[in-house]
Amino acid sequence: MTTLRTIGALTAREMLKFVRDRSRVLGALAQPLALWLLLGLGFQNTFQPPQGGVGESYVAFLFPGILALVLLFTAIFSTISIVEERDSGFLQAVLVAPTPRTALVFGTTLGGTLLATVQALLFLGALPLVDLAPGWLGVGMVTAVCLLMGLAFTALGFAIAWRMDTTRGFHAIMNLFLLPLWFLSGAMFPVEGAAPVLQVFVWANPVSYAVSGLRHGLHGFAETPAALAGPGVCLAVTGGFALLMMGVAVWQVRRPFFQA
Amino acid sequence: MTTPAVDIQGVTHRYGTHLALQDVTLQVAPGALYGLLGPNGSGKTTLFRILSTLMPPSEGRAQVFGLDTAQKPDAVRQRIGAVFQDEALDDALTVRENLRFQAALYGLRGTGRRERIDALLQRLDVADRADDAAGDLSGGLRRRVDLARGLLHRPDLLLLDEPTSGLDPAARRTFWTAVQRLREAEGTTLLLATHLMDEADRCDRVGILSDGALVADGAPDTLKDALGDETIWVETDAPARLCNRIEAQFGVSTRVVGSTVQVAPPDPPAFLSSLYEALGDRIRSATVRTPTLEDVFMVHAEVSPEDRRERVLAQTEETEG
Numbered sequence: 001m002t003t004l005r006t007i008g009a010l011t012a013r014e015m016l017k018f019v020r021d022r023s024r025v026l027g028a029l030a031q032p033l034a035l036w037l038l039l040g041l042g043f044q045n046t047f048q049p050p051q052g053g054v055g056e057s058y059v060a061f062l063f064p065g066i067l068a069l070v071l072l073f074t075a076i077f078s079t080i081s082i083v084e085e086r087d088s089g090f091l092q093a094v095l096v097a098p099t100p101r102t103a104l105v106f107g108t109t110l111g112g113t114l115l116a117t118v119q120a121l122l123f124l125g126a127l128p129l130v131d132l133a134p135g136w137l138g139v140g141m142v143t144a145v146c147l148l149m150g151l152a153f154t155a156l157g158f159a160i161a162w163r164m165d166t167t168r169g170f171h172a173i174m175n176l177f178l179l180p181l182w183f184l185s186g187a188m189f190p191v192e193g194a195a196p197v198l199q200v201f202v203w204a205n206p207v208s209y210a211v212s213g214l215r216h217g218l219h220g221f222a223e224t225p226a227a228l229a230g231p232g233v234c235l236a237v238t239g240g241f242a243l244l245m246m247g248v249a250v251w252q253v254r255r256p257f258f259q260a
Numbered sequence: 261m262t263t264p265a266v267d268i269q270g271v272t273h274r275y276g277t278h279l280a281l282q283d284v285t286l287q288v289a290p291g292a293l294y295g296l297l298g299p300n301g302s303g304k305t306t307l308f309r310i311l312s313t314l315m316p317p318s319e320g321r322a323q324v325f326g327l328d329t330a331q332k333p334d335a336v337r338q339r340i341g342a343v344f345q346d347e348a349l350d351d352a353l354t355v356r357e358n359l360r361f362q363a364a365l366y367g368l369r370g371t372g373r374r375e376r377i378d379a380l381l382q383r384l385d386v387a388d389r390a391d392d393a394a395g396d397l398s399g400g401l402r403r404r405v406d407l408a409r410g411l412l413h414r415p416d417l418l419l420l421d422e423p424t425s426g427l428d429p430a431a432r433r434t435f436w437t438a439v440q441r442l443r444e445a446e447g448t449t450l451l452l453a454t455h456l457m458d459e460a461d462r463c464d465r466v467g468i469l470s471d472g473a474l475v476a477d478g479a480p481d482t483l484k485d486a487l488g489d490e491t492i493w494v495e496t497d498a499p500a501r502l503c504n505r506i507e508a509q510f511g512v513s514t515r516v517v518g519s520t521v522q523v524a525p526p527d528p529p530a531f532l533s534s535l536y537e538a539l540g541d542r543i544r545s546a547t548v549r550t551p552t553l554e555d556v557f558m559v560h561a562e563v564s565p566e567d568r569r570e571r572v573l574a575q576t577e578e579t580e581g
Binding site: 005009013093258 | 309312313314315316334337338340342343344345346347348349350352353357360361362364365366367369393406409410
């Protein structure tokens with residue numbers, strides 16, 4: 001019971017912190033929005049839509065990837081607190097309490113995941129601009145993918161943050177890990193048009209399936225351009241990735257907090 | 261015999277090759293206020309990390325109420341509370357939200373939780389700020405809220421790691437008044453790490469740490485009395501040479517303590533003037549006083565004057581933040 005209460009308290013704290021920090025709310029939404037409009041409008045006339053997506057604009061093509069980027073940024077920002085609070089007593093106070101460390105993993109990642117998902121869903125407000133009609137079932141699919149991918153990213157962020165002493169190092173490693181995962185997810189360019197080497201990376205990248213899952217959802221399961229696999233496979237791979245990352249985070253947190 | 265609140269036996273700890281604690285053995289009786297006195301880097305925080313189950317010792321064992329911190333960390337965590345050098349408060353949350361968060365970690369809820377929070381806030385004089393964000397409070401108030409956080413679950417042992425660092429003298433006095441009141445009300449055993457002598461003087465018992473070794477352990481007065489009563493303390497550039505001179509010339513016993521020389525004649529005030537007459541040019545300053553914990557530290561740490569000219573313990577907090 002204490003474990004559940006701890007998870008609940010940690011989740012609630014993540015949300016409260018986020019809502020009270022206006023710059024964070026703004027940053028997590030403004031950055032992907034800016035990237036979306038700059039890239040989307042910049043490549044407007046040079047972009048060749050993939051087969052099946054006749055007439056799809058680059059702005060629309062990029063949209064699912066931008067949702068993934070919102071998830072990614074929120075995950076980074078919500079786990080950086082682990083590094084910041086390492087030296088402040090806050091994290092130590094949680095660790096000296098008689099509550100299992102896995103509760104810390106679940107509470108932190110759940111909070112970050114819910115935040116990321118709410119933000120991504122807010123982004124759906126831009127749907128009319130890109131002429132996509134997911135329908136309720138499609139929104140359900142988008143929500144499911146967001147939850148699973150959010151969990152995967154926050155768990156990965158948590159595992160990295162646990163090893164980091166400085167926020168600078170954390171940012172460096174996160175950029176090294178997360179941005180390539182995003183670039184190679186088929187979010188920016190259709191996989192068929194890419195060089196064969198890149199195609200291999202895209203196929204091997206679990207994030208590609210999350211982005212494809214978002215494409216399925218956003219197109220309302222209708223004929224979906226540039227999807228790597230069917231919706232079921234996309235959900236399964238994303239779910240598996242989330243499980244794996246949670247496993248890594250739980251395994252990491254068992255390491256002593258201070259190096260002996 | 262009752263189980264000691266803290267029982268540390270032969271604890272040695274290494275960070276890589278750096279030896280942070282060397283064969284430390286000490287006990288704290290239940291209900292006592294025990295002070296660990298030592299300069300920064302002497303091993304106080306390492307000992308706290310071991311006691312608070314954040315880190316197992318490299319060698320030896322540490323027990324809290326008979327429970328081994330490395331083998332039964334969960335049982336130990338039920339019994340202890342900790343106030344760290346930095347407040348464990350989330351600045352974005354209000355005081356009450358912070359305390360509720362802490363309550364969740366210990367499974368406290370309902371009216372019991374509300375009454376406990378209200379009672380602590382009242383006792384620590386922060387009730388009127390309960391709904392302000394923790395980040396908006398002054399340093400002294402934050403410390404008191406953090407103390408309330410550490411005490412929320414009624415721990416039997418509270419670890420205080422330099423809880424007044426960075427506070428001005430008034431805030432430190434208020435903090436100590438609060439601690440005193442809580443001791444009377446709850447009977448909590450307190451283990452305090454500090455580098456401030458006046459705080460160590462408040463303790464029932466003091467352990468002095470120097471470079472990871474426990475060099476003295478006893479009641480503050482006992483430790484000071486062991487160095488003798490009123491003596492003359494002479495500041496000089498060459499302590500060892502002055503010692504020899506005084507002993508040769510007057511046949512009075514002397515001792516080098518850091519960069520000072522302790523001279524123990526039968527009548528210190530009278531001796532002071534003859535000392536000045538004979539050796540005035542070698543004396544920077546000389547005072548007649550009873551020993552302080554700093555002197556105890558200097559004597560037991562066997563600090564040679566070349567190693568440490570500076571006094572390492574502070575009478576009061578000055579520059580450190």
